[in-house]
Amino acid sequence: MEHGTILRGMTSDGSARITVIDSKAIVNEMIRYHKTSHTASAALGRLLTATSLIGCLMGEKENTVTVGIHGAGPLGKLLAVSDYYGNVRGYVENPSAEVPRKPNGKLDVGAAVGGGTLYVIRDDGKSPTPHIGTVGLVSGEIAEDIAAYYAESEQIPTLCALGVLVAPDGSCLAAGGVMIQLLPFADNAVVDLLERNASALTSVTDLFKSGLSCLDIANIAMKDIPFDPFDEITVDYLCNCSRTRMRDALLKIGEKELKEMLDEEEAEGKTRALTVSCQFCNKSYVFEEHDLINTEKGEDK
Incomplete structure (x- = not known):
């Protein structure tokens, strides 16, 4: 490299x-x-x-x-x-x-x-x-x-x-x-x-x-x-994104708002999950409902 x-x-x-x-x-x-x-x-x-x-x-x-x-x-x-x-x-x-x-x-x-x-x-x-x-x-x-x-x-x-x-x-x-x-x-x-x-x-x-x-x-x-x-x-060009960082950012939105976003996905015939992409490296992270609507941290990947 x-x-x-x-x-x-x-x-x-x-x-x-x-x-x-x-x-x-x-x-x-x-x-x-x-x-x-x-x-x-x-x-x-x-x-x-x-x-x-x-x-x-x-x-x-x-x-x-x-x-x-x-x-x-x-x-x-x-x-x-x-x-x-x-x-x-x-x-x-x-x-x-x-x-x-x-x-x-x-x-x-x-x-x-x-x-x-x-x-x-x-x-x-x-x-x-x-x-x-x-x-x-x-x-x-x-x-x-x-x-x-x-x-x-x-x-x-x-x-x-x-x-x-x-x-x-x-x-x-x-x-x-x-x-x-x-x-x-x-x-x-x-x-x-x-x-x-x-x-x-x-x-x-x-x-x-x-x-x-x-x-x-x-x-x-x-x-x-x-x-x-x-x-x-x-x-280097160095992006520090991670699953944990992205999940923490989503959690700041609030549980009520997250549920509404998941409902919208389901209403469109999609899986009850949210996809977040990093603006710096375009890597995508998928979070299912159980990743967001609970108190446990998701594993960093």
């Missing part, structure tokens, strides 16, 4: 931090689960890539981050969730939606997403209320929108480059991202060099497709800037 890779580092003087991800394996796993169109693959793939980059910068193992888009385009809603390690899962409301390509032949992610809002939910796993930040979409191309979120909601100057290259057969040939963030009291000379080097990051997918590693790309972004790579970690 292939895995994604994230490299994390910081300039030697503490002016900026950099994270680079090779997310090809993550995107291909997402495509396998959701059977996405070419443009949906690019859009959700970029969002998963960005969310993984955000997630791997969180401070505690209990932390999670959710990044969602409410777009007016044909793709509808997009959502991605990352854990502390950068493992992600996500979904798109209309995975088969497609739009015409741009005049240059590239996928038009902005048109597929449309106008709308981007929101980020940071949950530390302890506070009763998570922190939520929302910004209007700048372009719908995802990378610019992530940078705008950081600038407006967290006041962190951020360079974000994302890319997903989809093959004619619908598979992902290359995918990845780079995120560079300025830290307080960043040296102006370092800022100038980062801005100069940014021009070499216009196509992250071309860099990965050519065989470059995360470290190679970090070296391009940090050319002439001393920096220290901290670590390189493995990340």
Whole structure:
């Protein structure tokens, strides 16, 4: 099984931090689960890539981050969730939606997403209320929108480059991202060099497709800037659904409502059972009446 890779580092003087991800394996796993169109693959793939980059910068193992888009385009809603390690899962409301390509032949992610809002939910796993930040979409191309979120909601100057290259057969040939963030009291000379080097990051997918590693790309972004790579970690498309989780979610509906739902199934000539599908991996769980209308927990499978 292939895995994604994230490299994390910081300039030697503490002016900026950099994270680079090779997310090809993550995107291909997402495509396998959701059977996405070419443009949906690019859009959700970029969002998963960005969310993984955000997630791997969180401070505690209990932390999670959710990044969602409410777009007016044909793709509808997009959502991605990352854990502390950068493992992600996500979904798109209309995975088969497609739009015409741009005049240059590239996928038009902005048109597929449309106008709308981007929101980020940071949950530390302890506070009763998570922190939520929302910004209007700048372009719908995802990378610019992530940078705008950081600038407006967290006041962190951020360079974000994302890319997903989809093959004619619908598979992902290359995918990845780079995120560079300025830290307080960043040296102006370092800022100038980062801005100069940014021009070499216009196509992250071309860099990965050519065989470059995360470290190679970090070296391009940090050319002439001393920096220290901290670590390189493995990340995956990882869904944590289970029969127990799904059953617990159904039980929150209430016994009366569950009985009404079961009655409706029976009235339609179906078995008195409820089928619940995970929005992240499309796995289905079937619960018969005795699984729901009693006090014992169902076995986790």
